[in-house]
Amino acid sequence: MAHCFPDVWAPKALSYFSAIVSLILCLFIAIGNLSIVTAVIVDPLKKLRSPFSFFLVNLAVSDLVVGLFTMPVSFEVHLDEASGYIPKYKVYLLHMSYFISSTASVLSLGALSVDRFVSIRWPIEYRSRLSLRRCAVISVFIWVFSGLISLVYLQVGYINHLMVFVHLSAVITLILLAATYWQVYLAFRRQSTHLRSFENETGNEASQAERDRELSRVKTEKKVTRAFLYILGLFIACYLPAIVMIYILQFCDECSCELRHSLRDLQFLLVSANSAMNPFVCTIRLGVFRKSIAKLLKCRRVFKRKNFVVSDSQSGTCNSAISLSIESCK
Numbered sequence: 168m169a170h171c172f173p174d175v176w177a178p179k180a181l182s183y184f185s186a187i188v189s190l191i192l193c194l195f196i197a198i199g200n201l202s203i204v205t206a207v208i209v210d211p212l213k214k215l216r217s218p219f220s221f222f223l224v225n226l227a228v229s230d231l232v233v234g235l236f237t238m239p240v241s242f243e244v245h246l247d248e249a250s251g252y253i254p255k256y257k258v259y260l261l262h263m264s265y266f267i268s269s270t271a272s273v274l275s276l277g278a279l280s281v282d283r284f285v286s287i288r289w290p291i292e293y294r295s296r297l298s299l300r301r302c303a304v305i306s307v308f309i310w311v312f313s314g315l316i317s318l319v320y321l322q323v324g325y326i327n328h329l330m331v332f333v334h335l336s337a338v339i340t341l342i343l344l345a346a347t348y349w350q351v352y353l354a355f356r357r358q359s360t361h362l363r364s365f366e367n368e369t370g371n372e373a374s375q376a377e378r379d380r381e382l383s384r385v386k387t388e389k390k391v392t393r394a395f396l397y398i399l400g401l402f403i404a405c406y407l408p409a410i411v412m413i414y415i416l417q418f419c420d421e422c423s424c425e426l427r428h429s430l431r432d433l434q435f436l437l438v439s440a441n442s443a444m445n446p447f448v449c450t451i452r453l454g455v456f457r458k459s460i461a462k463l464l465k466c467r468r469v470f471k472r473k474n475f476v477v478s479d480s481q482s483g484t485c486n487s488a489i490s491l492s493i494e495s496c497k
Contacts, residue, residue, distance in 0.1 A: 177428035179249045185432045186245035189238045192436070192443055196234025199446030200227040206459040211466065214455050218297035219286070219395075222278045225306045229271035229313075230442035237264040238439065245432075262325055263317055269438055270313035270336045276402055277340045278305055280347035283392050287354040329413045329434075337406055344399055351392060390453065397448045405441035409434040 207215045207224045240261045247253040286293045316335060320328035412434040416427060 171424035171427045175424040175428075176251065177248055177432070178425060181425075181428060181432060182245045182249035185436065186242050186249070188436050189241040189245065189439075192439055193234050193238035193242065195443040196230055196238065196439075199443060200230045200234060202460050202463075203227040203446045203456070204231065205463060206456055209463060210459065211462040212455060212459050215459060218294070218299070218302050219279065219282050221299060221302040221306070222275060222282055225309065226272060226275035226279065226445060229268050229275055230445060232264060232268040233272070233439055233442040237261065237268055240264065241435070241439075259321075262320055262328075265435065265439075266317035266320055266328065266332060267310075267313045268442075270316060270332060271309050272442060273336045273340045273402075273406075274309045274313065275306075276398065277343050278309065279395055279398070280344045283395050284347045284350050284354075287351050287392065326416055326431075330417055333410050333413050337410060341403070341406070344402075348396070348399070394448060394453050398445050401444045401448065402441055405437045405444075409437040412437075 204224055204227050207220045210216060240257060244253055244257050244261050247257065282297060285296050289296055316331070317328075319331055323331070412430040415422065416430050416434075419427075422430075
């Protein structure tokens with residue numbers, strides 16, 4: 168059944184379905200991830216300058232590529248497919264953007280898992296071990312590697328490169344995530360034992376203050392790690408079925424062309440859908456992101472209201488209105 172791609176066209180209903188889902192995902196992915204990137208860059212609460220936030224922005228940017236480029240191209244390609252003609256350059260654009268952004272997204276999740284391990288294992292040295300410069304180097308490496316490995320697609324084709332993507336990116340990252348989760352679990356157990364020993368001591372005010380600081384830090388790290396585990400859970404829920412579909416596409420020669428086209432589109436949509444879920448996990452599970460985005464929205468409303476006052480005011484009132492709107496965002 169190797170002749171299914173591209174000699175046999177997909178059913179029109181499947182093409183229209185994939186086009187509609189791509190358009191819906193485009194909206195959700197773009198809005199959600201743009202909110203995360205804006206919240207970290209503006210940082211209205213001054214609490215988001217951390218290695219975790221840096222890697223989260225890298226993840227959001229890779230997901231933004233999916234929302235702002237891959238999904239719109241997917242919408243056009245599937246509409247063209249339904250009409251019976253797809254320009255080759257659109258197919259290359261779709262597949263290259265898909266492989267680059269998906270590989271960067273998966274590797275960014277791996278970087279987030281390393282961040283969580285370092286923060287729990289070496290809490291005092293966390294900032295020095297993962298300085299912003301090192302985070303930047305890791306992020307650049309992720310994008311360079313994603314771009315270079317995606318060039319293999321031009322040589323081996325779409326279905327074969329899906330296997331490359333699965334083994335070099337998804338499976339390795341899954342193993343890394345599982346190993347990291349286990350290490351984080353053990354580190355949390357050690358910290359809990361350490362905190363209980365603090366509680367049993369009847370020390371002075373200094374030891375009590377130290378215990379309170381340690382307890383506050385552990386609670387914060389647990390919240391962030393729990394949010395990351397939700398992201399990990401959604402990643403597994405989207406990628407495991409997609410990986411199974413990719414294996415079927417590669418090895419099931421007896422499968423019908425209709426089934427193979429369905430699996431081709433479903434694995435693509437599942438992997439892409441994961442890009443829409445991460446921002447909502449951050450806003451729901453992490454209060455600092457939720458409050459930062461809420462404050463940004465409030466600032467936007469205030470700025471609009473002040474601009475309305477400015478349009479009907481003299482120069483002096485204009486200056487005071489603008490300064491007031493800026494102050495409200497600090």
